[in-house]
Amino acid sequence: MSDIDSNELLNRAIEDYYEEIVAAAGRRSRSRATALDIVHDLYLKLASQPDVLRDKHSVKAYLCRAAVNLGIDRFRRERFEAHLFSGSEQEARSIAAEDASPDRALEIEARIAILREAISELPERRRAAFILYRLHQLSPDEIAVRLRISRNMVDRHLRRALSHCLERLTTIEKDLSVWSWNR
Numbered sequence: 001m002s003d004i005d006s007n008e009l010l011n012r013a014i015e016d017y018y019e020e021i022v023a024a025a026g027r028r029s030r031s032r033a034t035a036l037d038i039v040h041d042l043y044l045k046l047a048s049q050p051d052v053l054r055d056k057h058s059v060k061a062y063l064c065r066a067a068v069n070l071g072i073d074r075f076r077r078e079r080f081e082a083h084l085f086s087g088s089e090q091e092a093r094s095i096a097a098e099d100a101s102p103d104r105a106l107e108i109e110a111r112i113a114i115l116r117e118a119i120s121e122l123p124e125r126r127r128a129a130f131i132l133y134r135l136h137q138l139s140p141d142e143i144a145v146r147l148r149i150s151r152n153m154v155d156r157h158l159r160r161a162l163s164h165c166l167e168r169l170t171t172i173e174k175d176l177s178v179w180s181w182n183r
Contacts, residue, residue: 006051013053014043017060024064028071033141037152038071045070074155081162111169118168122161129154130161 014021018039025042026035042063046052056062119127128147132138133154138146140154147154 006054009053010046013059013063017063020060021063021067025067025071028068028075033151038067038074040152042067042070114168115165118165122164126157126161129157133158
């Protein structure tokens with residue numbers, strides 16, 4: 001079976017089972033729009049590896065299960081992001097104030113500075129999406145409307161912004177641990 005046949009199999013399967021796949025993704029998602037995004041992401045993922053459907057006994061069952069798994073992954077990522085960025089700068093400062101160690105307060109100040117710098121390094125649209133989501137607490141759908149981009153693009157911007165911020169914070173963590181070890 002050639003790549004064209006594999007892509008045709010994927011296209012035909014998505015068309016034939018579209019509503020069932022959306023329904024499967026929708027069981028775990030909060031909205032139909034999210035379920036549609038999950039199916040879109042599934043299609044893009046499978047389009048890059050079209051032979052994956054070749055030897056499946058039930059293409060429909062495979063696609064439904066894959067959509068459910070992507071939905072679970074999305075939910076876990078959103079929950080992790082919400083936990084990671086929960087609270088405000090004021091709350092972070094109050095935690096540092098309770099700690100008697102001046103070094104600890106300096107570490108937190110350094111983390112806040114790195115996070116601000118990391119956010120300022122983001123491309124304009126990505127930064128806007130991130131700020132609207134984290135500071136103004138708009139939903140991804142509201143951000144999509146405001147920025148006139150697709151919901152999928154908002155999710156992509158948020159993932160990449162979070163990844164960038166985490167990378168920068170991880171770098172400072174390593175630097176701080178080396179600094180405290182050498183003292």
